[in-house]
Amino acid sequence: MFAGGSYEEVGRWLRGFVTSHAKRESPRVEAIVEAGDEREGKSFGVRLRLGERFHPPLDQPAIELSFDEVGAGKGSFAWCEAEATRVRGWARELLESGGGRASRSA
Numbered sequence: 001m002f003a004g005g006s007y008e009e010v011g012r013w014l015r016g017f018v019t020s021h022a023k024r025e026s027p028r029v030e031a032i033v034e035a036g037d038e039r040e041g042k043s044f045g046v047r048l049r050l051g052e053r054f055h056p057p058l059d060q061p062a063i064e065l066s067f068d069e070v071g072a073g074k075g076s077f078a079w080c081e082a083e084a085t086r087v088r089g090w091a092r093e094l095l096e097s098g099g100g101r102a103s104r105s106a
Contacts, residue, residue, distance in 0.1 A: 025091035
């Protein structure tokens with residue numbers, strides 16, 4: 001089972017993972033993975049963006065994922081499946097909050 005990596009490698013993997021699953025709900029949804037500064041080596045913050053709207057909104061904290069959790073979890077199918085479901089749910093919430101419809105591309 002492959003897992004781990006440096007903070008930068010895990011961050012790149014997480015960005016690709018979140019982007020891939022968010023765009024399955026709509027290619028217009030963008031992923032933002034906040035890293036560095038006070039998070040360096042400890043955690044990542046995740047947000048989704050659609051136009052001028054964000055999930056979670058900018059006046060709320062980003063969704064926190066610990067570096068250790070992501071590094072260990074990326075080698076687990078069950079963890080990846082659960083996180084993919086969460087990301088797709090966030091994307092649907094973002095799409096529905098603007099009155100738009102989710103375009104499904106499997």
